[in-house]
Amino acid sequence: MLSNTLSEKLDRLRHIFRESSEVLVAYSGGIDSTLVAKVAFEVLGDRALAITANSPSLLPADLIAAQVQAEFIGIKHQTVQTDEMDNPNYTANPINRCYFCKSELHDKLKPLAKTMGYGYVVDGLNADDLQDYRPGIQAAKERGVRSPLAEVGISKIEVRMLSQYLGLPWWDKPSQPCLSSRFPYGEEITIEKLRRVGNAEQYLRDRGWKGDIRVRSMGDVAKVEVPSDRLQEFINVMAIGDLTKVFREYGFNAITLDLEGFRSGKLNDAIIP
Numbered sequence: 001m002l003s004n005t006l007s008e009k010l011d012r013l014r015h016i017f018r019e020s021s022e023v024l025v026a027y028s029g030g031i032d033s034t035l036v037a038k039v040a041f042e043v044l045g046d047r048a049l050a051i052t053a054n055s056p057s058l059l060p061a062d063l064i065a066a067q068v069q070a071e072f073i074g075i076k077h078q079t080v081q082t083d084e085m086d087n088p089n090y091t092a093n094p095i096n097r098c099y100f101c102k103s104e105l106h107d108k109l110k111p112l113a114k115t116m117g118y119g120y121v122v123d124g125l126n127a128d129d130l131q132d133y134r135p136g137i138q139a140a141k142e143r144g145v146r147s148p149l150a151e152v153g154i155s156k157i158e159v160r161m162l163s164q165y166l167g168l169p170w171w172d173k174p175s176q177p178c179l180s181s182r183f184p185y186g187e188e189i190t191i192e193k194l195r196r197v198g199n200a201e202q203y204l205r206d207r208g209w210k211g212d213i214r215v216r217s218m219g220d221v222a223k224v225e226v227p228s229d230r231l232q233e234f235i236n237v238m239a240i241g242d243l244t245k246v247f248r249e250y251g252f253n254a255i256t257l258d259l260e261g262f263r264s265g266k267l268n269d270a271i272i273p
Contacts, residue, residue: 002165010039010162012152017043024118025050026109026145027077028058029066031173032156033124034073035163036148040122041075042166049118050075053082053105056191057178059198061205069170080108090180091189095135095271097180102136106143122146128156133268174212175264183217184267193217196250203246207238212262220253228261 002010017023017040025040027033027050040048052058052066063079070077082104084090090100109121123140125147130137140147149159163171180189182197200215200222211230216223226234234257247255 002161006158006161009152009154009158010165013039013148013154014043016146016148016151017048020044020047020119022047022118023049024109024113024116024121025075026105026121026123027052027066027070028124029062029069030124030176031163031168031170032126032149032159034069034168034170035159035166036122036124037070037075038073038163038166038168039148041073046076048075049116050077051109051112052077052079053108054079055082056085056194057101057180059176059179059202061202062176069168072169080112082108085189085191093180093183093185093187093189095185097185097189098134098136099139101178101180102139103143106140106145110143110145120144120146122148125150126156126159127153132265133271181267182214185270187217187219192251196252197222199250200247200252203243204238209234209238212264214262216258216267220251222247222252222255223258224255225258225262225266228259231257231259231261 023040023044025033025037025048027037029052033050037048037050050070052063054063067077084101084104087100087104090097090104106121113119113121121144123145125137125140126149130150154162160171179194179198183189183193197215197217201213204213204215204224209226212227214225216225224234244255
């Protein structure tokens with residue numbers, strides 16, 4: 001059962017879509033945009049469309065997961081190729097890198113929505129995201145994107161609670177931001193580096209790791225992050241020798257384990273006092 005407060009938020013979220021004629025959902029396959037896609041389809045049916053941006057910064061497995069989830073929901077789903085890697089402002093990896101990523105995304109989605117007859121674009125931004133350093137938010141606002149979860153004041157934990165309530169099997173899915181978030185600001189991003197990081201994380205997941213995990217690229221050093229209370233578990237269950245060998249084959253010269261543990265947005269420590 002939902003609390004009265006959360007039930008009211010869900011009603012307000014549904015109301016946003018009831019007032020809409022058609023919407024295009026910027027759908028990454030993460031838990032936030034999946035909830036938006038679920039409610040949009042629940043209210044609008046075939047008048048809702050989910051579109052996933054495909055680029056080198058998206059793990060192939062995550063694209064497949066997005067397709068599976070969209071099929072489960074029933075919402076129409078398409079992909080669009082984005083070309084942020086062609087923009088030197090993006091690949092230089094400045095502190096506002098996400099601005100250029102979201103600009104590229106919504107410069108593709110906005111005219112597409114207009115051409116296909118969808119009134120506007122919505123994304124999966126939640127209320128907690130407004131408290132974080134997210135330069136991509138400005139890019140979305142400049143292009144008229146709406147953020148229903150944030151508008152209603154739904155937090156990340158409430159996203160999970162609502163997803164579970166609505167029967168989404170992925171309600172506890174770990175957050176999986178784009179692969180470019182694995183690089184410290186100022187380190188140039190290349191397709192080869194993205195592939196290296198993506199292969200490393202996929203290797204760990206294929207070995208059975210469930211839950212949060214990051215492989216940060218610190219030059220040619222791979223820094224593995226798992227939750228601090230699971231550090232010993234990681235050491236116990238992973239064949240460290242095999243891991244080291246494989247990561248070196250991917251192109252890393254050294255592999256480290258962050259003893260502080262995983263923390264979302266950790267690389268922002270370098271720019272936020």
